[in-house]
Amino acid sequence: MQLAHWRHENAEAEQTLQLAYSFPLINTRDVFAPDNPALLQALCRREPDKRQRLAIFLDSGVAQAMPELCARIQAYAQRHAQHMEIIGDIIITPGGEACKNDVQQLWRLLDALAERRIDRHSYALAIGGGAVLDAVGLAASLFHRGVRHIRLPATVLAQADSGVGVKNAINWNGQKNLLGSFAPPWAVINDSCFIDSLPPREKRAGMAEAVKVALIRDALFFHWLEAQAAHLARFEPCAMSALIERSAHLHLHQITHGGDPFEHGSARPLDYGHWIAHKLERLSRHALSHGEAVALGLVLDARYAVQCGLLAAGEEVRIWRLLRQLGFSLWHAQLAACDAQGRLCLLQGLEEFREHLGGSLCITLLRGIGQACEVDQIDAQQVLHALHWLARQEGQDEQALPALNGVAERRLAS
Ligand SMILES: NC(=O)c1ccc[n+]([C@@H]2O[C@H](COP(=O)([O-])OP(=O)(O)OC[C@H]3O[C@@H](n4cnc5c(N)ncnc54)[C@H](O)[C@@H]3O)[C@@H](O)[C@H]2O)c1
């Protein structure tokens, strides 16, 4: 009788667990200036009177570009010794994909946390590009099932996009971001000083993600980007800071208000232009950086949407023109690469993207500047048409591409 009663209860026992996360995004300049309060605010936001312990991981590229940084961090910690203590040396972590490609690197990061006896009430602080933040974020989310992680993104891309989000990952088995976790950071501090030391190519690449988020969410921001294009192309600090701030805000808004922060569904609006970008990065053997490949994905998917009748003709030209003005090169030989059967290699990116989403194919397209929509199929011939269009725009030889087989550009939607 008793047992039957338990069984009945268990059968209906679907449990609901609701978690609320909150973390600050602090914009500042020169975070390690002696009296800058930003880091202390982040460290002490829950326990104002405790001396906080932290392990610091520093991107080797940042360390090289800012040789005085380690000493300045140590001086800052000494000045605020009442509130913070750096445990052990600052850990210099290989910058760029190197830190995500080698799984041994993850063990090194975990070893560093273990040696320093970092616990759930102490911190793993990472300063670096998106790659170092991804790897340290993953280690921090694994260690003790998750220790507090503070991010100081050091590239335009990381400040405007990846560093303010909730995802961490390394590459494994030849696949990008295959081992990863969703783990919101404890705090993010965007310091514009880091952007000053970035090479021009890195500064430009990050702007593609700002254009992307404007295209899917904010027509006014897109107009602003058009109006500021000349200043942005010269990387003028004022314009760059405004771009980063707006882009970070829009990315965060999508994550916090988009209804699917941990990506359980198939729609991934922030991945607009990315099915092409992911494939092209690999086809180019990473000669194209992520941002450079995204720029190509944005313009090709915009042209595709025009051909489908989703987007008004001429809007794709505006997108192409803006990206050109920002200094992106909008052609790459691998766009025309074909397999042994003569099929465009790029199109394999669709199936790979579906796998990456984990459900059915869901591609974000534009129905206006600032307005995204989703489709569940992509027409191969129309992709080819879009490539021919881009080749013409860029003065490239269309003959390098497979022929169009006489299929006309077609309007798929009303
Ligand atoms: N987690 C996410 O949501 C998410 C989103 C988008 C991209 N990503 C990841 O971000 C990574 C790309 O990040 P990225 O574009 O920031 O590049 P990156 O991290 O690869 O850094 C590029 C290069 O710049 C150097 N560098 C970084 N900051 C510098 C500075 N201030 N001065 C001088 N050199 C500096 C690095 O050492 C590296 O050599 C990819 O691995 C991508 O998968 C993650």
Ligand SMILES: [Zn+2]
């Ligand atoms: Zn991206």
